[in-house]
Amino acid sequence: MIEIESVSKSYGGVRVLDDVSLTIPTGGITSLIGANGAGKSTLLSVASRLLPADSGRVRVDGMDVATTPGPVLARRLAVLRQENAMSVRLTVRELVAFGRFPHSGGRLTREDSRQVDEALAWFELGPLADRHLDQLSGGQRQRAYVAMVMCQGTDHVLLDEPLNNLDMRHAVQMMRMLRGMADELERTVVLVVHDVNVASCYSDRIVAMREGQLVAEGPTSELMTPELLRKVFDVEVEVHELAGRRIGVPWS
Amino acid sequence: MTAVLTGPQRATRRRRTLLVLGVLTLAVVAAYLTVDVTGSWGYALQQRGRRLAAMAVVAVAVAVSTVLFQTVTNNRILTPEIMGFDRLFVLIQTVGVFVLGAATVTTTDPRLRFAVEVVVLIGFGAVLYRSLFGRTERDVYVLVLLGVVLGSTFTSLTLLVSRLIDPNEFLTLQDLLFASFTSVDRQMLALSAVLVALVTLGVWRLLPRLDVVALGRDTAVGLGVEHRRVVDRALLAVAVLVAVATALVGPITFLGLLVANLARQLLGTHRHAWVLPGAALLAVLALAGGQLVLEQLFGFNSSLSVMVNFVGGIVFIALLIREPRQ
Structure with a gap:
């Protein structure tokens, strides 16, 4: 469980987060939606x-993130930012193995290696394990980063736009893998997503933000309404039910 | 494309590379000690041995400081020397002689003198890091430019101050500044060796965390590394090591750049436990080999730092040109 209590954050006089309070319950996928600059990424950070x-x-599981020692928190919560350009050249396996750092301190035990193999298999990276990251496509690289975060073995996984730069096929593949992490591995997954329909189809809960403030939060089905989407994005959106899923259509 | 190597194969190759480097270094060291000895062997070995010891100390200091600096600043182009650390050190010494007088400076315990110089360098490193390499990503070209500007500012200030100094005092200053491997003070050498050994030992415990810090601040924090603390310690080590190297032989701007990048390239990894020994061996190889060539072929008519900077400068330009493609 992640409890956010009246968090504010300003950059150079501009309030990016304005007194946000929010509780993200354990389990399932929670998606943060909102227009650009609404404060989603800042909240995640x-x-x-x-x-x-x-x-x-x-607080994460009751521990204040500002005061809990880094290594302790890193065994409870893993995070992946949007930009992950690295100045070092790593193979996929080396990158994913870094996910075990909070547990191993750099010396991989047999158990760590097993977890690395598992994460590689889960994200279908086995055949690419010994390639360098710069030899991969954008989608493969993104998978490698998410695999590292999964490998950290934390109950909470926070991802900032994991679908960035992914085409339709890879986006769907990624969301299925994340869905699997939530359902089969019982991880609490929190995403920043900019496509409301991805949020609608794959997440259990939605948190909607606008101009640094919380607009609404709740189960996906309750939040996918034309009224709410208009409020969040300032655009008329029709919401249609398609094969049991709510799809927002802004091009009306 | 070359065949993809597996992890164990890469490890074997790394081990072999490091071994080859070690053997090469030993060979060059042996050659340096024994080639063309005329007259008393005891005397020659003692003289050359001391020079070699100075080179080894400088090599380790430069290699370790460069690798650490590049790790905490997340780039492979900038080095403490390029950012003006070593020229600041020269400036501090010059200002010291100017303000306190040569007599005071030379009669002060070298350990105290050194401590003061290091403290100023640490301050500079901290300001530089906080203002330039903080959270936001900076364009590497801007940083290089800034390094050039800082470096030449320090050099100009040094020149200005040395013009103001009494000519007699200036001679003392020159003795302090234009040290070379052929004229290293024995006491200073011992002190430096101890300092470099201590700092390197202290750094050794940080290595796994430094491997993570090299991934970038956010990733490192996400993996539970106390980023700030590791960076602070690494910068502290860098300041001491740069001070030691500069105090012993003066600025050799591009040596660190050369060996750090070559070590990463040859060993195919960024892991500090591999790169640090590799870079240190390469630095010994470059210094001892260069000095050997210098003494035997050019009859002392050139300076080692000129040669190292010539080769290192070319590598630096090549890296700058290649960078946008990374």
């Missing part, structure tokens, strides 16, 4: 202690 909050606090 604050929740994962990559950014310090100006005020308010965040």
Whole structure:
């Protein structure tokens, strides 16, 4: 469970997060939606202690992220940012193995290696394991990064736009894998997504933000309404039911 | 495309590369000690041995400081020397002589003198890091430019101050500044060796965390590394090591760049436990080999730093040109 209590954050006088309070329950996929600049990524960064909050606090399983020692928190919560350009050249296996760092401190045990193999298999990276990251396509590389985060073996996994740069096929593949992580491995997955329909089809809960404030949160079915989407995105959106799924169509 | 090697195959290759480097270094060291000895062997070995010891100390200091600096700043082009660390060190010494007088400076315990110099360097490193390499990604070209500007500012200030100095005092200063491997003070050498050994030992415990820090700040924090603390310690080590190397032989700007990148390339990894020994061996190889060539072929008519900077400068330009494709 992630509890966010009246968190605020400003950049150079601009309030990016304005007194946001939110509880993300254990289990399932929660998607953060909102227009560009709504504060989704900032909220994710604050929740994962990559950014310090100006005020308010965040607790993961009751531990304050600002004061909990890094290694302790890294065994409970894993995070992946949008930009992951690295100045070092790694193979896929080396990258994924870094996910075990909070447990192994750099010396992989047999159990660590087993977990690495499992993560590689889960994200279908086995045949690519010994390739260097710069030899992979964007989609494969993205999978490798998510595999590293999964390999960390944490109950909470926070991902900032994991579908960035992925085409339709790879986006669907990624979302299925994340769905599997939530269902079969019982991880709590929190995503920043900019496609509402991805959020609608794959997540259990939606958190909607606008201009640094929380607009609404709740089960996906309750939030996928024309009224709410208009409020969040400032665009008329029709919502249609298609094969049991709610699909928003903004091109009316 | 070359065949994809598996992890164990890469490890075998790394081990072999490091072994070859070690053997080569031993060979060059042996050659340096024994080639063309005329007269007393005892005397020649003692003289050459001391020079060699100085080279080894400088080599380790430069190699370790460069690799650490590049790790905490997440780039492979900038080195402490390129950012002006070594020229700041020269400036500090010059200003010291100017303000306190040569007599005071030379009669001060070298350990105290050195401590003061290192503290200033640490301050500079901290300011540089906080203001330039903080959260936001900076364009590497801007940083290189800044390094050039800082470096030449320090050099100009040094020139200015040395013009103001009394000519007699200036001679003392030159003795302090234009040290070379052929004229290393024995006491200073011992102190430096101890410092470099201590710092390197201290750094050794950080290595696994430094491997993670090299992935970038956010990834490192996400993996539970206390980024700030590791970076602070690494920069502290860098400041001490640069000070040691510069105090012993003066600025050799591109040596670190050369050996750090070559080590990563040859060993095919960024893991510090491999890169640090590799870079240190390469640095010994470059210094001892270069000095050997210098003494035997050019009859001392050139300076080693000129040669190292010539080769290192070419590598630096090549890296800059290649960078956008990474």
